Amino acid sequence: MPDLRFNHYTIKVKNLDISAAFYVDVVGLDEIKNRTEKPYIRWFSIGEGELHIVEGDTSRIQTTVGLHLALKTSDLDGMISQLNSKNILLHDSSGTPHSYTSRADGVRQFYFQDPDGYWIEVNEADSVEG
Known part of the structure; x- marks a missing residue:
């Protein structure tokens, strides 16, 4: 079996600046360099992995506490x-x-x-x- 390890988790958000501020100021994550350099994406460190937030259409996304x-x-x-x-x-x-x-x-x-x-x-x- 291949050696798999966690790399990143990506979510789509309505407003990049509001979500970025939330993950820094409320959750306490550190923002890191977005190596894609795309202006609608921001990256954050989570231990050995990362959280990527991508601004875009979220109208079809449904959330549940189970996920x-x-x-x-x-x-x-x-x-x-x-x-x-x-x-x-x-x-x-x-x-x-x-x-x-x-x-x-x-x-x-x-x-x-x-x-x-x-x-x-x-x-x-x-x-x-x-």
């Missing part, structure tokens, strides 16, 4: 505070407003949406002993 980008942190409480300070509503895995939930394995997690309705999960998967 989401998952990020992990060692400071879930700090991330909750960060999102609360930006008035971002947190949800559980069913999309119901909730501060956070705990999975059966004890990992705390929550979900929230970006300006285009894409769902993002944040969890503390590596910080829980088991």
Whole structure:
């Protein structure tokens, strides 16, 4: 079998500047050089991978909490505070407003949406002993 590893995740957005600001100021991602140099695309670092946002027609895109980008942190409480300070509503895995939930394995997690309705999960998967 080939050695596959995560490279990037791409989403289409209505407004490139609004979405870029959200991913930097709210989520806390670092913007990196867009090697395509196309003005309607911006890139962000996610650990060893990347998030690419592409401005374009989003009218046919439907979102659901069951299809989401998952990020992990060692400071879930700090991330909750960060999102609360930006008035971002947190949800559980069913999309119901909730501060956070705990999975059966004890990992705390929550979900929230970006300006285009894409769902993002944040969890503390590596910080829980088991």
